[in-house]
Amino acid sequence: xxxxxxxxxxxxxxxxxxxxxxxxxxxxxxxxxxxxxxxxxxxxxxxxxxxxxxxxxxxxxxxxxxxxxxxxxxxxxxxxxxxxxxxxxxxxxxxxxxxxxxxxxxxxxxxxxxxxxx
Amino acid sequence: xxxxxxxxxxxxxxxxxxxxxxxxxxxxxxxxxxxxxxxxxxxxxxxxxxxxxxxxxxxxxxxxxxxxxxxxxxxxxxxxxxxxxxxxxxxxxxxxxxxxxxxxxxxxxxxxxxxxxxxxxxxxxxxxxxxxxxxxxxxxxxxxxxxxxxxxxxxxxxxxxxxxxxxxxxxxxxxxxxxxxxxxxxxxxxxxxxxxxxxxxxxxxxxxxxxxxxxxxxxxxxxxxxxxxxxxxxxxxxxxxxxxxxxxxxxxxxxxxxxxxxxxxxxxxxxxxxxxxxxxxxxxxxxxxxxxxxxxxxxxxxxxxxxxxxxxxxxxxxxxxxxxxxxxxxxxxxxx
Numbered sequence: 001x002x003x004x005x006x007x008x009x010x011x012x013x014x015x016x017x018x019x020x021x022x023x024x025x026x027x028x029x030x031x032x033x034x035x036x037x038x039x040x041x042x043x044x045x046x047x048x049x050x051x052x053x054x055x056x057x058x059x060x061x062x063x064x065x066x067x068x069x070x071x072x073x074x075x076x077x078x079x080x081x082x083x084x085x086x087x088x089x090x091x092x093x094x095x096x097x098x099x100x101x102x103x104x105x106x107x108x109x110x111x112x113x114x115x116x117x118x
Numbered sequence: 119x120x121x122x123x124x125x126x127x128x129x130x131x132x133x134x135x136x137x138x139x140x141x142x143x144x145x146x147x148x149x150x151x152x153x154x155x156x157x158x159x160x161x162x163x164x165x166x167x168x169x170x171x172x173x174x175x176x177x178x179x180x181x182x183x184x185x186x187x188x189x190x191x192x193x194x195x196x197x198x199x200x201x202x203x204x205x206x207x208x209x210x211x212x213x214x215x216x217x218x219x220x221x222x223x224x225x226x227x228x229x230x231x232x233x234x235x236x237x238x239x240x241x242x243x244x245x246x247x248x249x250x251x252x253x254x255x256x257x258x259x260x261x262x263x264x265x266x267x268x269x270x271x272x273x274x275x276x277x278x279x280x281x282x283x284x285x286x287x288x289x290x291x292x293x294x295x296x297x298x299x300x301x302x303x304x305x306x307x308x309x310x311x312x313x314x315x316x317x318x319x320x321x322x323x324x325x326x327x328x329x330x331x332x333x334x335x336x337x338x339x340x341x342x343x344x345x346x347x348x349x350x351x352x353x354x355x356x357x358x359x360x361x362x363x364x365x366x367x368x369x370x371x372x373x374x375x376x377x378x379x380x381x382x383x384x385x386x387x388x389x390x391x392x393x394x395x396x397x398x399x400x401x402x403x404x405x406x407x408x409x410x411x412x413x414x415x416x417x418x419x420x421x422x423x424x425x426x427x428x429x430x431x432x433x434x435x436x437x438x439x440x441x442x443x444x445x446x447x448x449x450x451x452x453x454x
Contacts, residue, residue, distance in 0.1 A: 104442070
């Protein structure tokens with residue numbers, strides 16, 4: 001029902017205008033600020049374009065690991081601190097894989113270059 | 119800084135230096151950090167011209183950083199130990215002069231900006247010579263040992279810097295809005311392999327590319343002493359070598375500037391022994407965790423509304439990549 005173009009599309013095209021048409025005309029002491037604006041727009045565009053389904057899926061996997069469905073993130077973090085998923089424990093590999101998946105999903109928005117993309 | 123403050127500053131400097139002819143001929147805000155304000159001062163006194171820097175606080179400051187009086191004492195101690203620092207000149211603890219305490223030090227020329235430093239093959243006398251010199255600087259800092267009456271504000275040295283680090287990081291995570299399982303994963307890995315306690319030394323605690331002024335001849339000044347404290351000397355080496363402080367030039371393991379072996383070699387020239395590489399690696403993982411919690415705290419200053427800032431807001435988005443590195447480092451340690 002929302003009008004097109006989408007938020008991510010608008011942010012992406014606006015960012016192009018900023019970098020290609022506006023940035024070259026800015027005084028040197030404003031270039032860093034403009035680059036930060038472009039960086040923020042890129043992050044927001046990627047977040048808007050990302051399917052948020054991974055969050056509910058990650059919470060379910062955390063709840064399955066800790067048995068706490070009420071506060072899955074908090075319980076998962078606390079269990080790691082307590083050593084519940086140390087190497088040699090039965091669910092170590094499962095916890096490590098989950099951490100990799102949720103971190104990759106967040107890096108894909110915040111710093112895709114770290115994944116060799118963007 | 120308004121005219122009234124500039125006039126009060128000039129009067130104060132005349133009193134502090136005992137030179138009634140002193141005049142501030144130019145004053146300009148320098149690109150400062152997120153915490154401090156730096157001003158360049160051109161001063162005429164005794165018929166000559168001098169170049170100074172005035173350092174004072176922004177409105178909101180990190181709770182973990184020292185104030186200007188403490189930073190001034192650290193600069194004096196470092197200077198006396200032979201560390202290359204800007205010469206500390208005068209300290210003003212009276213906030214009524216310019217609105218906050220400040221100190222003045224001699225201005226040093228050179229380049230510090232990380233992205234420029236790691237691209238240069240000649241700065242600091244060339245990559246190898248530069249990191250060798252950085253190793254010597256660090257060893258001189260680490261020769262400052264407790265107890266020191268002039269550095270009493272640093273508190274008692276930790277009995278075990280490693281477990282103190284883990285406890286401090288966990289406390290930092292506990293005050294965040296959201297739990298951070300990837301950072302917990304890294305802290306737990308460090309906790310499983312805690313190192314033997316080691317005699318505490320003065321650690322700079324922010325000794326990295328970007329905080330060290332270089333010129334073509336070598337190290338011009340070690341800057342930004344506000345996080346210094348007693349600890350494990352390897353923490354400074356790990357902070358400098360951590361991948362997150364190589365500014366993209368990851369192949370040069372010492373701060374993106376030069377080879378790790380040259381850094382260790384320079385360190386050994388002054389300390390009499392090379393650093394313990396395994397300890398440095400422990401502190402490199404620790405460095406990613408510490409930078410992540412600092413970034414979270416900086417982002418919180420924006421999120422809380424205390425200090426709305428695009429720069430602080432973007433700092434929060436550095437955390438996922440740091441967490442990604444933490445997972446990779448933990449994995450690498452498991453297979454080491």
